[in-house]
Amino acid sequence: MDSFEVPEVVVLRLPLYVRALSQLRDGGTDVVSSQQLGSLLQMTPAQIRKDLSYFGRFGKQGRGYNVRFLLRELREILGLDREWRACLIGVGRLGHAIINYPGFSPEGFKIVAAFDGDPKQVGTQIGGFTVRPMSDLAETVKEMKISIGIVAVPASEAQGVIENLIENNVKGILNYAPVAPQVPMNTVIRNIDPVLSLQSMTFYLR
Amino acid sequence: MDSFEVPEVVVLRLPLYVRALSQLRDGGTDVVSSQQLGSLLQMTPAQIRKDLSYFGRFGKQGRGYNVRFLLRELREILGLDREWRACLIGVGRLGHAIINYPGFSPEGFKIVAAFDGDPKQVGTQIGGFTVRPMSDLAETVKEMKISIGIVAVPASEAQGVIENLIENNVKGILNYAPVAPQVPMNTVIRNIDPVLSLQSMTFYLR
């Protein structure tokens, strides 16, 4: 019933609820039960109710959850009721795709600067930004209040770049490099690696 | 000790071991202990030993694991000792990035065909392929022995495309669309959504 220590698995599921609720709202649904939400997300209603109960009592017995209300609450719990500023490190093919990905900014994640370690890339234009040298990282992070670093450099450079970000007080890392970076406990890292996803998939396809 | 029913969490970690072992091998390491592997991956040695014990006894007491041997065994367990053929659905910006991503084929995942539902895209060239119409899906999947579908279409079309793939006997889906698709139990789906990753990250950054 209170929010003392929330299991990490629960936090990982909240964005799923946010997305489903947004879709329900856009579709004109005002109220939803844990049952309906569960069939939408292929989860048990009990799990959804239990997850939500870590943060408060959002539903009405006999009725269900008000979609807009629950959505607003969950967005606030996750800290999505404000804009998050990110920088991109690495402007190769992958970096280009990331900076042009239209899915971030509607959700409040704004990429506001791009860096590259390669002097040949520095000064070039990408997605409306001029690529900066790594030596500008400290100053830019501070000036632009950047709190998230998106890492799209080759595997061999990822650990160094991530350490650089952390030294500059960037505590959230979205890592696209195919490595398992070592980070201190107060840093939050999320890895995106489609190859790992495929490699665990094939176990079941064999 | 035997491989009757392996927990899914364990299967999800095996690719991590494969990647770390590949890097160790490339760095010239012949033998590794669960301790060393653990510190590389930020996991406990006990977890690594327990995970491996579901599949066999790969180590030597007092010594550790032979890197090449364990790597070969794990790759076989995951079904990575053969080539997997995939098709891409959706050749927009994201589709382009996926088809040009150089990380798949060194790991044995080959994209062999590209499709799009938009008649304007059909017939155009992308990554060395001619974009095919969705009406060719059945035939192409059979002819080219495609077992994995990579979905990079807009959210609104993802569910339909995935159903289409499943009807054509594609049992592995790598989904980049920001939706939670409904799939039958014998289908293996993996979702790639950086926005969800960011949205759970911010909970800890607030």
Added chain:
DNA sequence: TAATGTGAAAACCTTCACAGCT
């Protein structure tokens, strides 16, 4: 000595089932 493999214990997470509210 050094590190594996593994039962048993502990921690963690999910599901049940029902009291209680609308």
Added chain:
DNA sequence: AGCTGTGAAGGTTTTCACATTA
């Protein structure tokens, strides 16, 4: 009548700790 919120039960996953083996 219908659905939430939640203790308790049940299941799963991780960690411990040690016998065993090279």
